[in-house]
Each structure stands twice: as structure tokens, then as C-alpha cells.
Amino acid sequence: MFPKGCLVMRVWDALGPVFSDADFEELFPVRGRPVVSPARLALVSVLQFAEGLTDRQAAHAVRSRLDWKYALSLELADTGFDFSVLSEFRARLANGEAGQKVFDAVLRAASEAGLVKAGKRQRTDATHVLAATRDLNRLEFAVETLRAALNQVAEEAGDWLVTVSPPEWFDRYSARPEDSRFASRWAARVEHADQCGTDGVMLLNAVWSAASPPTLRSLLAVEFLRQTWVQQFQQVEGTVRWRGTKDLPPGLIRLRTPYEPEARTGSKRDLAWSGYKVHLSETCEPDAPHLITHIRTTPAPVNDVLVLEDIHTSLADRGLLPDEHLVDAGYIDAEQIHHARRDHDIKLVGPVKSTTVKGQATGDIFDNTRFIIDWDQRRAVCPAGQTNVVWREDQSQWGAAVTRIRFAARHCDPCELRTSCTSSRTGRNLTLRSKTEHDILQQARIEQDTEQWRRRYGHRAGVEGTISQGVQAFGLRRSRYRGLAKTRLQHDFTGAAVNLARIDAWLTGRPLAKTRVSHFAALRPAG
DSSP states (O other), X not given: OOTTOXXXXXXXXXXXXXXXXXXXXXXXXXXXXXXOOHHHHHHHHHXXXXXXXXXXHHHHHHHHOHHHHHHHTOOTTOOOOOTHHHHHHHHHHHHTTOHHHHHHHHHHHHHXXXXXXXXXXXXXXXXXXXXXXXXXXXXXHHHHHHHHHHHHHHHHHHHHHHHHOOTHHHHHHSSOGGGSOOOSSHHHHXXXXXXXXXHHHHHHHHHTSTTSOGXXXXXXXXXXXXXXXXXXXXEXXXXXXXXXGGGSOOTTTOOOOTTOTTOEEEEETTXXXXXXXXXXXXXXXXXXXXXXXXXXXXXTTOOGGGTXXXXXXXXXXXXXXXXXXXXXXXXXOHHHHHHHHHHHOOEEEOOOOOOOEEOSSSSEEOOGGGSEEETTTTEEEOTTSOBOSEEEEEEOTTSOEEEEEEOOHHHHTTOTTGGXXXXXXXXXXXXXXXXXXXXXXXXXXXXXXXXXXHHHHGGGGGHHHHHHHHHHHHOTTBOSSSSHHHHHHHHHHHHHHHHHHHHHHHHTTOOOXXXXXXXXXXXXXXX
């Protein structure tokens, strides 16, 4: 049937048995009914994501496709299993936080086949992931949260709810908010939100009253309603009022939808989304396939720089630490450069932030590179030759160790360089990192202005192609499931599927796709 082979056959022949039942034995009880081999379910799940199949289609492929039977070592007459087994297997993986075992098994098999090795270069980037639920604005969110709580209370104790519900609630909360037309005027919307807040407080008071069934207080929708009302409303002189935008909690804890409590709102430049963020790391040497070595899913607002240490630790556990790690500006800082070099012997390459601060009308204000710093003598000399009057150790608002330096106002006020140095009436202030991190920053800023550094960093751009492949061919951009745990599981399967596709492309000699350039863009004059 396949004289030249196909993806499933070629990968199986190259890697051999990727999964074993022993990898998943802790997810299953010792006693109970027999189950389908978890090793086969893991392979079916990866192939399912590689081809973008539903559970029913994947189960049908196990029954009907010869290449899948070949990879699964099944008899031709084997009838497979019911499609619901796949969702049960995913639930076990998600509950046991074992999705990474699937990704690691594929990576381990590729390593044993000599397709991925430690050292050399790797690159990392992130992209946004949309939650499976519909995105709601603040007013829709408040109304739908109250409506969801009413529905769950009605299911649990409908007779009691009728006795405490005003008649107008049935008009306000029977239909979904997207089926209603909210007023276009902002004042009318605020009034609608205030009314919704009052109704929500009335329901919460009723639930916590002595006459209510005790089981209502433990309902998930009721607890979510309580948390949402704390975030979205406040009491002003005994009246429930909608919070202003500036009074809302930070994005990392702010709830967005009652149907996916773990989804958060993230933003990057002019893009905002509700959901998660996924970080991909891959090898990038020309003499080997570019395989994903680490995949990490976080809530959307988590800063990239906070994920870097987890990436290096995971790569160290797999024995796949690179010599050089290419990242963008979101991942890199003096502390990260220092820790990567000290803890993992990795050279972190990426653009560090500039210290230049724009002046009012006279050009750039002198940055700290214009000052002579003597760390041993605890002395700083400004461009005009004056020395500091204050040198003290402190902590930044993020808890990092810093050195704060101040120059006297009596020296700064009459200085002819004042307009290019400071506008403060108390004299120029400097905040420096620790000596080690300060020296790292100064050296990194010098290096990144060289042509050699630009050529080296240019290899990072290829990770954009990996993200594009994940989004267009594997559905990386949108979560199939609700919740962070299942979204992480989806990305573990996706990472494993991408690696299988890339191993097959390497085995068949298919070259990497070139960056697409339109005919008109190709005519751009040089320089």
C-alpha cells in the first residue's frame, strides 16, 4: 500500500517503540477492569494531533488504517476501542500532570536515534493562546456570571430560588447577555452594571442566610460569583457600585469568564486576548532536524522573563542544555544572563534594554554609562567631575538587589551640563544593579552594537516559522479544552506531533520552507 512509506511508518521505523506502558503505570489502579494499553493510547493521541482528528476520527483510524495498525502493532482484524477511551486517557494525564511524559518520550526516542543532542544553539519564543470560551466584555461578564450562578442554584434548589427571586430577574437573566442589546451610552451601561451588582449581592445574601439549603454555598458557580463580585464591585455608602478600570485587580488574578476560571487577559503591544501563553524552545543547527526541546504553557499575563529559569531547569533534566540560547528582549535581563551562565553554563543571547532616557528639549539625558563607577571605593563620578554624596544598598520593587547613588543639589544646580543630566531639584540619582549584573549589562550593550552579534542573533528568527507551523498546521493558537491543565496537555501533544512531522521531513530530505516574499517586496532597493 505504501511502497515509499508514509509519516507513521517512517517515524516508527526510525524511532522504534516510543512509549511503554511502564511510563504511565502510576495513572492506573492496580485492581479494576482491564484497560487499553496506555502506550498505544499515547501514540494514538500524538497521531491524532499530528493529523488534526477528533476522538471519533482517531478511533476510526485505529480500526481502519493500515499505517496506524502498523505503528500500533495491531492485528489487521483488531477492532480498536471506543472513542471515549481517548478522553478518559487525557483526563488521567491532566489530573496526574503527566502530559509531559508524552512529549518527553518522543524527545527521548529522537535523542536515542541521534536526532537531537545537547550543546550548540537553541532558540525560544512565545505566542498567545485563545481560551476555548467566548471572550466577554466587563458588562457581559458580570451578567453571565450571575446568570450562571442562578442556573446552578436553580438546578440544585429550584423551589427555594423561586421564593427569593424578584420577578424582574426572569427578564434580566433568563437569556444570554449576547442575545440582549445593552445601551450604547456609557452612563446607561454603568447603571445596568450597578443593578446587576445589587442583584448579585442579594443572591449571595440569600444563599448565606439561615433559611437557604447549606449545599448551595459549596456550588462552584456561587463561589465564582462571590469572587467576581469582590473584583468587579465595591460598596460606596451602602450602595453597590461598579468598579472603575483603575480599581480592578491585576491581570494575573482577574477573572474573565465563569466557564473557564483559569483564563486570564494578556496583552502585548496593541494585542489583547483572554487565555494563555505558550513558550517553545527548539534546536536550530543546520546538520540536524529542528526539534522542539521544551514547551511550557502559562497564564497569559505571566512575563516571559519569569519562564526562562524553568526552561533551563527542564532542559537540564532532559540532558539537552544548549551552549548558546537565543531569545528576544522579553526573556533577557542582567539577572537572567548571570544565572544562565552561573547555574547552567549557557550563553544567553538577546537584546538588552537601553538605558537612554529622553530629555525634554535638549536631547538625551546622560545614562549611567556616562558615569565612572568605582565599586571598591563606593564612589561615582559624573560627566562634570563631581562625586556622589550618597551610596546605599537597597532593593528594587521586585526584590532585586540594587545600589542607589545620589549627587548633591549644590553641585547639580549650577552645573552647565544640568539640562543634559537631570531636571530634579534634589540632584541626579542613579540606580544600579549589583556589580556583577551591572558589568554584564554594560558588556551586553557593547556587544549587541556589533555586526558579529547581529549575525549570531539572526538565527533566532527561525523560531517564528515554528510558531507559524504550530498555529496553521496543528491548531496551537486556540485551546481545544477548558482549563490550564488540559491546555498544557494539548500543547504537550502538539509539541510531540510537530517533532514527528519534522523528523519525517528530515528523513525524506524535505528542505525547510523559505520565508515568503511578495513579488513587489522583492523589488525593494538595497539599503
